[in-house]
Each structure stands twice: as C-alpha cells, then as structure tokens.
Amino acid sequence: MKALRLCFIGPADNVTTRRWVEWFAARGHEATVLTVEPAETALLHGFRQIDLTMPCGGRKVGRLVSAVRMAATLRRLKPDVVHVHYTRGLAWGMLLNRFHPYVVMPWGSDVLEEQGAFREWYSRRLTCAVLGRADLLAIPSEYLERRVRALLPAPPPIARIAPGVNLRLFRCGLDVRPLRERWDITESRRVIFSPRLAQPFYQHDRIIRALPAVRDQVPEAVLVVAEQFADRDYVADLRRLATVLGVADQVRFVGAIPYPEMPLWYNLAAAVVMVPRSDGLPNSLLEAMACGAVPIVNALPQYAEVIEHGENGYLVDLERGDLADTLVRVLRDPGLRQRIGQANMAKAAHVADQDSEMSRMEDWYFRLAGPDRHKAGVGERWGVV
Numbered sequence: 001m002k003a004l005r006l007c008f009i010g011p012a013d014n015v016t017t018r019r020w021v022e023w024f025a026a027r028g029h030e031a032t033v034l035t036v037e038p039a040e041t042a043l044l045h046g047f048r049q050i051d052l053t054m055p056c057g058g059r060k061v062g063r064l065v066s067a068v069r070m071a072a073t074l075r076r077l078k079p080d081v082v083h084v085h086y087t088r089g090l091a092w093g094m095l096l097n098r099f100h101p102y103v104v105m106p107w108g109s110d111v112l113e114e115q116g117a118f119r120e121w122y123s124r125r126l127t128c129a130v131l132g133r134a135d136l137l138a139i140p141s142e143y144l145e146r147r148v149r150a151l152l153p154a155p156p157p158i159a160r161i162a163p164g165v166n167l168r169l170f171r172c173g174l175d176v177r178p179l180r181e182r183w184d185i186t187e188s189r190r191v192i193f194s195p196r197l198a199q200p201f202y203q204h205d206r207i208i209r210a211l212p213a214v215r216d217q218v219p220e221a222v223l224v225v226a227e228q229f230a231d232r233d234y235v236a237d238l239r240r241l242a243t244v245l246g247v248a249d250q251v252r253f254v255g256a257i258p259y260p261e262m263p264l265w266y267n268l269a270a271a272v273v274m275v276p277r278s279d280g281l282p283n284s285l286l287e288a289m290a291c292g293a294v295p296i297v298n299a300l301p302q303y304a305e306v307i308e309h310g311e312n313g314y315l316v317d318l319e320r321g322d323l324a325d326t327l328v329r330v331l332r333d334p335g336l337r338q339r340i341g342q343a344n345m346a347k348a349a350h351v352a353d354q355d356s357e358m359s360r361m362e363d364w365y366f367r368l369a370g371p372d373r374h375k376a377g378v379g380e381r382w383g384v385v
Contacts (some may be wrong), residue, residue, distance in 0.1 A: 058297030067093030108280030164354030266291035292341030
C-alpha cells in the first residue's frame with residue numbers, strides 16, 4: 001500500500017473529525033487538517049493541523065481571509081485528496097481554486113435549514129457550489145442524502161459512508177463504579193443520560209420537565225446532563241427549572257465529559273435520551289447503541305433508519321407526553337433493557353463499525369487519487385452505494 005497525502009478541512013476541535021483523521025494517520029497516510037477551530041496540541045495524534053484563523057477584521061472579513069489562505073495552502077501542500085468535513089465557512093474557499101479530487105461529507109447543520117444551514121443570504125449558493133463540484137459526496141444517512149439531492153439537481157457520485165464507532169472503546173461490560181462514586185450515584189439509582197450539547201436546540205429542558213412524572217413511579221431515577229459546548233445561560237435555566245419542579249436532587253450536571261469517558265456513561269445509563277428539534281444521524285446515538293444502551297429519541301425520520309420502535313429503542317412524540325411514560329417503562333423493566341441492549345450491540349457492529357467504514361473510505365481515496373495510487377486487489381470492490 002502506498003501512503004497518500006491527505007488533507008482534511010474542518011473543525012479540528014471536534015472529536016468526530018479527529019477520530020476520522022487519526023484512523024488514516026494510523027494507517028500510515030500523511031494527514032493534515034486545515035482549520036479555523038484548532039484542537040489543543042495534546043489532542044493531535046499522528047497528524048498535523050494548520051490553523052488558518054484570522055482574529056482581526058471582524059468575523060466575515062476573517063472568514064474570507066481564512067478561505068483565501070486555505071486555497072493558497074492547498075496549492076502549496078499538493079495533497080492527493082482533499083476531504084471537506086464541514087461545508088460552511090472555511091470550506092467555501094474550495095471555490096477559489098480548481099483543486100481536484102475532493103470529497104465532501106456534509107453535516108446536518110450544513111444542509112438542514114431547520115438547523116440554520118442557510119441563515120446568510122449567500123450561504124445556500126456557496127454550500128451548493130462546494131457540494132456540486134465535489135468528486136464524491138460521502139453521506140452517512142439516507143435522510144441526509146435525500147436532503148442533499150433536493151439541493152442539487154445533478155449531484156456528484158454519492159457513497160453511503162459514516163464516521164462509524166470505535167467498537168474497541170464503545171462496548172458493554174465496563175466498570176462504572178468510579179462514576180457512581182464520583183457523582184454520588186448509588187447502585188440503586190436508575191440513570192437517565194442526556195449526552196447532547198448543552199444548548200437550547202437539544203431540549204434538555206423537555207427531559208427535566210418529564211422527570212416529576214417519572215419520579216412518581218420510579219423514585220430512584222436520576223438524570224445526568226452532559227455539558228458539552230455549554231450555553232451557560234441555558235444551563236443556568238435548566239438548574240432553575242429543576243429546582244422549581246422539585247427535582248434538583250435528582251439531576252446531575254456533570255460538566256463537559258472527556259470523550260474516553262463517554263462509554264462509561266453509556267454503560268451506566270438505563271436509558272439514553274436525545275430529543276433535539278432536528279438532527280442528522282448523530283454518532284453519539286450509534287456509540288450508545290454499541291454500549292448496549294436503550295435509546296429514547298425524538299420521533300424524527302432520520303432516527304428511524306437505525307431505531308425500530310419497541311425493538312431496539314423508542315421514538316417518542318414529545319407533544320403527546322410519551323417521554324415520561326416511555327422512561328418509566330424502560331426504567332422498571334431490566335429484562336427489556338437487556339433485550340434491547342443486546343439488539344443494539346449487534347446492530348452497531350453490523351452498520352457502524354469504524355474500521356469497516358474507514359476502509360471503504362480509504363478505497364475511495366485511492367480511487368480518486370488516480371490509477372497509480374490504487375491499492376492492490378481493490379478492483380471489483382468499487383461502486384457507489
């Protein structure tokens with residue numbers, strides 16, 4: 001196998017981006033991330049980042065200058081393949097040169113209007129241009145593919161590839177006693193885990209509002225709220241809400257959870273709840289499934305791709321008050337939790353294995369880089385799915 005020079009454009013401070021890049025660096029490829037959201041040096045494992053941030057001149061001017069610098073940096077680096085991981089802002093610099101080949105993996109917030117994808121008057125045109133000129137779109141879900149096809153009359157080739165889950169890290173049977181001791185969660189407590197970003201969009205408040213009804217039937221229930229990328233005003237509102245509802249002693253705000261600890265929380269949880277207003281197909285859901293968790297999620301069509309209601313999780317209608325009733329059912333039935341947990345571990349291994357997903361992406365990189373860079377024996381495996 002010949003090593004490739006791979007260049008990635010996206011937020012280096014995002015763990016999903018870093019995991020992706022680290023996988024290819026570990027395979028021996030030369031990996032560079034161009035970013036305006038740099039990671040701490042201690043988090044760079046096997047790859048380098050080039051910070052293109054321009055702190056002066058205001059946000060929009062800085063964004064433009066960073067995009068120009070990105071285009072110039074690509075010309076200097078001459079990578080074999082560029083992979084764009086976030087199709088806004090810095091990625092728009094791809095339009096300033098004619099570099100090929102490049103791959104785009106759109107995130108939900110890139111293309112879903114309900115997530116603010118096109119809030120600026122110019123962003124739809126620029127995003128669609130970056131997507132439309134790509135040599136390949138790597139899209140993790142059927143739902144996102146439909147939304148992208150609605151934006152592009154004649155899209156480039158599309159491959160169904162997701163970041164996947166590190167199944168060696170996210171697995172069942174981990175020792176959660178240290179978490180219980182640190183956060184005063186005794187063995188008798190039944191943990192409800194809300195892992196998404198601590199921002200209004202993710203509606204942790206809806207879970208807190210369901211807690212009094214849950215407590216009436218499952219008094220040992222305790223809600224754990226993660227505080228990733230926290231909106232401090234919103235978190236303060238959540239704390240006040242818990243106090244007003246009389247459930248403050250049953251809610252733990254545990255701060256920003258380091259990524260290596262996430263499998264422990266999924267193992268500890270009797271139920272994992274995700275009820276954002278909209279979503280892509282979040283990797284956190286697949287990671288929870290790999291740990292044998294019971295997902296209770298908002299009844300969004302994209303979740304239905306991996307969650308079959310009542311079989312390996314629950315799709316709830318927040319407006320009908322389904323959340324509290326579903327939580328009670330799951331918390332009170334250990335047999336149900338075991339059955340669903342086993343189904344989810346099997347499903348995650350089948351549809352979300354990181355090594356499998358990244359191997360398919362690697363095949364595409366070699367194909368895009370040109371005939372002289374192909375892996376030996378790839379041959380018949382090419383195809384768009």
